[in-house]
Amino acid sequence: MARTVLFRELGGPEVLRVEELEVGEPGAGEVRIRVDAIGLNRAEALFRSGHYIEEVREFPGRLGTEAAGEIEAVGEGVAFEVGQRVSVVPAFSQNDYSVYAERAIVPAAAVVPRPEGIDAVEGAAVWMPYLTAYGALVEVGGMRAGDTVVLNAASSSVGLAAIHLANRVGATPIALTRTAAKKDALLKEGASEVIVTGEEDVVARVMALTGGAEFVFDAVAGPGVVDLAKVVAPGGTLLEYGALSGEPTPYPGFELGMPALNMRTYTVHETTTDPERLRRAAAFVASGLRAGAFRPVIDRTFELGDIVEAHRHMESNTQVGKIVVTA
Structure with missing residues (x-):
């Protein structure tokens, strides 16, 4: 079981609830990740409120496409290893996968190795x-x-x-x-x-x-x-x-x-679902991180239980940089 953020109707931050859910095992081409940190994005507020470019297909809905953590299990055909520190990049529909949780199953194609020296909060904020x-x-x-x-x-x-x-x-x-x-x-x-x-x-x-x-x-x-x-x-x-x-x-x-x-x-x-573009982009970003030219700017961190307040802060438009939630 893992604490997971759900919403059962469209609306403001107050519709978000943290509930215990069974996670299961990853299928072919998937990995299960112990989520340490989650990067919040405006797309999630729009999806939750019904104003995103993609509609919520069914309820309860889930949220989140960017996170950092450690691989706990791998499905068939996956090259990543259990214990590897990774980040999840936005490369899937929130109708299919989500990372607002303590543990999450995601496509291996949406996972990148976390560069040396980048901790979980930074790894959830940079990609x-x-x-x-x-x-x-x-x-x-x-x-x-x-x-x-x-x-x-x-x-x-x-x-x-x-x-x-x-x-x-x-x-x-x-x-x-x-x-x-x-x-x-x-x-x-x-x-x-x-x-x-x-x-x-x-x-x-x-x-x-x-x-x-x-x-x-x-x-x-x-x-x-x-x-x-x-x-x-x-x-x-x-x-x-x-x-x-x-x-x-x-x-x-x-x-x-x-x-x-x-x-x-x-x-x-356009970048994350094209393997060759993602390869080039990840190499470019990693190079910038190593050189010190790139760094995630983190505005505030919240705990998973405070997800409503985190979304309210995101919608306040007062932040400078990324809001991160720790799981």
């Missing part, structure tokens, strides 16, 4: 942010030295990873934040410039700084994409990796007179 940023900006976008990337939700774990990533490849990260409260933290993390969107004209400021950015990395979507598209350099790319606004997102190209604008969506599954 989703860097795999998202690397997959979108480098693997898909081809970002390179000398490019500029403008990114919003900059104090999120993905935003901070994108700042670190840009500096690692020699690009220039310009961070957008709604208030000045997080400006110093973003500069400390390596943002070249921080634009406070509630106080400054974003388009005018970005154009004055760059004349146009090769990349805009947007977690918000909605009607704001029109202004974001205005700062994309000719032939540049507007990457939509989130929809925090919850509003319809127009295609801005026609309104702006049909500039040479590339606009595409991206999810981390």
Whole structure:
């Protein structure tokens, strides 16, 4: 038996319950992990509330796609060994697997070895942010030295990873934040410039700084994409990796007179469900960790029994970096 987080209806953090469940044995291509730490992601709050890109198929629902721990059992055809320290990366539907639990069965294809020197809390916090940023900006976008990337939700774990990533490849990260409260933290993390969107004209400021950015990395979507598209350099790319606004997102190209604008969506599954892309991405992230260029920024940790409070904190939007739950 293992304590497991369930929800029996859609709603806010209060619908989450911790219950004892039988875990079972891993099947072919699966592993069972003793979960030591769980990385929280916005997708889980959206899934729990019924606003995710994928609907909950049945109740009780489960949550979680990112964790760190130790392998307890392996199924047929699995190369990992019992006792190996690993991380789980987001590479599956929460309708099929979940990691908000003391023990979890997950696909072996969603498991990566944990680099030396990375503890469980760090191992639950590092992969989703860097795999998202690397997959979108480098693997898909081809970002390179000398490019500029403008990114919003900059104090999120993905935003901070994108700042670190840009500096690692020699690009220039310009961070957008709604208030000045997080400006110093973003500069400390390596943002070249921080634009406070509630106080400054974003388009005018970005154009004055760059004349146009090769990349805009947007977690918000909605009607704001029109202004974001205005700062994309000719032939540049507007990457939509989130929809925090919850509003319809127009295609801005026609309104702006049909500039040479590339606009595409991206999810981390583009990287994590492709074995070759995941291999390259994991090698890149591990290299950055060894060099000290990458590190997980952890906002707060909670215990599994406090999962409701952890989700409330995630939805407060006050955090800087990753929220982690210890199991």
